Amino acid sequence: MRLQVVTAVAAWAVTSVCQSVPMSRNLWSRDADFKELSEKLSSSAKAYYPGTDEFKAANERWSNLDVPTVNIVVVPGTENDVVETVKFANKKQLPFLAYNSAHGAIRTLGKMTSGIEIYLDQLSGVKIAEDGKTATISGGTKSKVVTHTLWDAGKQAVTGACECVSYIGPALGGGHGWLQGRHGLIGDQFESMNIVLANGTLVTLDSSSELWWALNGAGHNFGVVTSITSKIFDVEHKDWAIEILTFSGSKVESLYDSVNKYLLKNGTQPTDVINWSYWVNMPEADPSNPVIQILIIQEGVTAVDSSYTAPFHALKPISTETHTGGYLDLAKWVGVTTTDGPCQKTGAMNPRFPIYLETYDVAAQKEAYELFAENIRGDSIFNGSLYTFDGYSMEGVRSLDDKSSAFAYREQNVLTAPLITYMPDGPELDAKAAALGNKLRQILHKGTGRSYIPAYVNYANGDEGPEEWYGSESWRQSRLQSLKKKYDPSGLFSFYAPIA
Ligand SMILES: Cc1cc2nc3c(=O)[nH]c(=O)nc-3n(C[C@H](O)[C@H](O)[C@H](O)COP(=O)(O)OP(=O)(O)OC[C@H]3O[C@@H](n4cnc5c(N)ncnc54)[C@H](O)[C@@H]3O)c2cc1C
Numbered sequence: 001m002r003l004q005v006v007t008a009v010a011a012w013a014v015t016s017v018c019q020s021v022p023m024s025r026n027l028w029s030r031d032a033d034f035k036e037l038s039e040k041l042s043s044s045a046k047a048y049y050p051g052t053d054e055f056k057a058a059n060e061r062w063s064n065l066d067v068p069t070v071n072i073v074v075v076p077g078t079e080n081d082v083v084e085t086v087k088f089a090n091k092k093q094l095p096f097l098a099y100n101s102a103h104g105a106i107r108t109l110g111k112m113t114s115g116i117e118i119y120l121d122q123l124s125g126v127k128i129a130e131d132g133k134t135a136t137i138s139g140g141t142k143s144k145v146v147t148h149t150l151w152d153a154g155k156q157a158v159t160g161a162c163e164c165v166s167y168i169g170p171a172l173g174g175g176h177g178w179l180q181g182r183h184g185l186i187g188d189q190f191e192s193m194n195i196v197l198a199n200g201t202l203v204t205l206d207s208s209s210e211l212w213w214a215l216n217g218a219g220h221n222f223g224v225v226t227s228i229t230s231k232i233f234d235v236e237h238k239d240w241a242i243e244i245l246t247f248s249g250s251k252v253e254s255l256y257d258s259v260n261k262y263l264l265k266n267g268t269q270p271t272d273v274i275n276w277s278y279w280v281n282m283p284e285a286d287p288s289n290p291v292i293q294i295l296i297i298q299e300g301v302t303a304v305d306s307s308y309t310a311p312f313h314a315l316k317p318i319s320t321e322t323h324t325g326g327y328l329d330l331a332k333w334v335g336v337t338t339t340d341g342p343c344q345k346t347g348a349m350n351p352r353f354p355i356y357l358e359t360y361d362v363a364a365q366k367e368a369y370e371l372f373a374e375n376i377r378g379d380s381i382f383n384g385s386l387y388t389f390d391g392y393s394m395e396g397v398r399s400l401d402d403k404s405s406a407f408a409y410r411e412q413n414v415l416t417a418p419l420i421t422y423m424p425d426g427p428e429l430d431a432k433a434a435a436l437g438n439k440l441r442q443i444l445h446k447g448t449g450r451s452y453i454p455a456y457v458n459y460a461n462g463d464e465g466p467e468e469w470y471g472s473e474s475w476r477q478s479r480l481q482s483l484k485k486k487y488d489p490s491g492l493f494s495f496y497a498p499i500a
Contacts, residue, residue: 033092037074040084044077044122058119062103063350064424066110066462068495070097070117077122079194079202079226082139086224087200089116090492097495098224100140100166104496105350107462112495118224120166128153128232134191139226141167144331144338150232151328157232158186162336164343168228172219173458173497174407176415178297178330181271181393182233185407187216188400189230195223198488202226214483217406217457218470220496221480222487237272237300241324242333243309245317246285247292252369255292256360258311263296264359264391267413271395272299273308276334279372279387285318289373290387295334348384349430352419353437354459355444356412364447368440372418375436382433384421387440389414406480408471409454416444417459437461457497469497 034047048055049072058073076082089096095115120140126149127136135157137146144163150156158179160170167186170176175186183189192206193215205211211222219225247255255277263275274297282291294312298304302324313320323333331337368387376385391414402410418440420433445453455461457469470476484491484499491498 037085037088040088041074041081042077045081046075046077046122048073048075058099058117058121060102060345061105062101062345063105064347065105065349065351065430066107068097068109068112068117069114070112071114073099073117073119075119075122079123079139079196082118082120082123082196082224082226083200083202085116085118086196086198090198090200095495096492098139100169101142101164102345103162103165104169104458105352106457106460106497107351108497109462109495120224123226126150128155129229132234133232134229135232136227136229137167139168139194139224139228143167143170147328151235151326154235155232156235156327157230158183158189160186161331161334162342163331164336164338168225170458171228172215172217172225173456174217174405174409175458176390176392176456178274178299178327178392179233180397181269181274182396183231184396184400185216186230187219187405187407188397189232190216191229191231193228194226196226197223198490198492211483211487213404214406214480217408218480218497218499219406220457221484221493221499223493235327238326239302239324240297240299240327240330241301241304242295242297242322242330243304244321244333245294245296245309245312246282246319246321247294247315247317248286249279249289249292249369249373251315252292252366253362254315255294255312256365257362258315259294259391260360260362262308262311264413266359267394267398267411269391269393269413271393272301273297273393275391277389277391279369280385281376281383289377290369291318292369297330297333347423348421349424349433350419350421351433351437351461352417352459353441353461354415354417354455355441355448356409356454356456357414357416357444357448358412360414361444361447364444368443371436371440371443381422381425381429382420382436385419386421387416387418389416406470406476408473408476409456412454415456415459417456434461434463438463460497462497466497466499470499 061067074085099117099119123138123140125138143159146159146167158177160177171186196202276295278293279290285291296304296308376382397410418437420437452472453468455464455468480499
């Protein structure tokens with residue numbers, strides 16, 4: 001059987017005049033190249049050309065600011081299809097990029113101006129080991145498939161919170177999720193990994209491998225991961241509860257003072273408690289300004305402990321919402337199921353401007369809120385924006401030595417990021433959004449009194465650099481650079497937050 005190809009008749013008629021599509025280092029010939037590659041791929045592999053619905057669907061991204069441009073989509077049906085595609089791309093000197101659920105929004109992706117998209121959608125599945133201690137998760141599996149498959153077997157693993165995002169995308173940058181307080185980051189759970197390296201070889205790596213340290217935090221830089229074997233756990237706490245308290249922005253100072261005192265507690269937030277907050281327009285609650293929503297989530301209970309919620313009730317919320325259920329309900333309660341807004345690909349630009357914090361500087365929170373409100377309230381073009389503050393518990397993350405992986409920020413307690421959402425309307429608007437996002441980030445940065453900005457690589461804007469993504473210590477930078485030089489000397493994996 002040959003590679004299944006979807007090609008638009010109209011597009012084919014146009015391009016067949018010249019028989020080839022220009023690429024940065026070489027030419028993709030629809031006849032010769034396609035024939036050569038298709039002979040190497042399995043019968044389940046597919047390929048999509050521009051102009052088809054399938055190409056469009058495989059190319060849609062969550063953020064449309066500085067997107068990668070590709071000329072062909074290859075959808076591997078097997079691990080070996082990834083190997084053959086990488087080898088073929090290398091032979092023809094064509095750029096290539098792994099696409100998973102395409103929620104990656106870093107602007108460095110825009111440096112890919114042509115080449116092959118390796119769309120991992122068909123490599124999906126979760127296989128639980130007989131001893132019930134690990135599961136092997138295929139390279140293109142979405143988080144929802146992982147959480148639901150494991151839950152059905154009475155198991156769970158650390159995954160990202162959002163159902164539609166891939167399992168592996170977040171994991172390669174460390175990966176934050178509900179269970180990190182118990183077990184550590186997503187990347188901390190890796191037992192082994194199948195990965196196609198820059199030279200086109202498929203290898204199985206584990207903690208004895210030289211590259212292992214780098215894959216947990218800077219993993220995007222080293223290969224296409226075809227599967228990961230992760231630790232999994234028996235479900236111990238079936239119950240979960242949440243309280244969502246919505247406040248007027250005028251309470252910003254007292255709210256973050258209370259978050260510091262009663263939840264964050266200088267980095268000792270209890271393992272069973274997660275605290276997020278959102279700043280968002282909600283005209284039905286406050287027609288004039290964005291509201292502040294405080295979300296307090298607790299594991300192992302049917303109602304959030306009042307010692308955590310009472311200080312917030314005392315601040316007189318506009319409304320309070322409570323829910324009780326199980327682990328699988330969390331995505332619904334916080335609005336990140338596959339059908340919720342944050343999962344949709346609407347054509348919007350979605351730049352984020354992340355900075356990690358140890359604690360909230362109350363004055364900085366107030367200044368940032370006021371600037372945010374001034375710019376997103378009412379009919380502002382940015383009125384769909386959202387400021388997120390993710391305060392996961394940290395015990396499991398801190399149980400590992402800070403030097404144990406390329407993820408550099410185990411001492412940081414809160415992940416904050418304004419998400420400036422708007423529909424595309426030219427470079428001037430892009431610059432305005434960037435100026436706003438960076439100003440907001442700078443306000444929180446100033447409040448920390450630190451000299452550099454620790455930025456989560458998976459939320460990064462792209463205007464940061466390797467020191468912000470991977471830690472400013474020189475030993476981290478030189479270790480990463482020397483691994484990059486050895487394993488990817490030509491920089492084939494350098495579209496997503498490149499090391500150098
Ligand atoms: C709605 C939403 C919710 C989110 N929730 C969380 C969360 O709970 N926790 C968290 O930590 N982060 C979260 N993020 C951030 C997320 O980690 C990044 O957006 C990440 O890049 C998404 O990966 P992806 O596979 O969806 O995107 P893609 O754009 O497909 O992938 C991003 C990059 O990852 C690399 N990549 C992906 N798959 C592979 C692979 N198999 N092998 C090698 N490289 C690969 C490629 O370089 C690719 O360019 C969220 C983002 C969004 C938009």
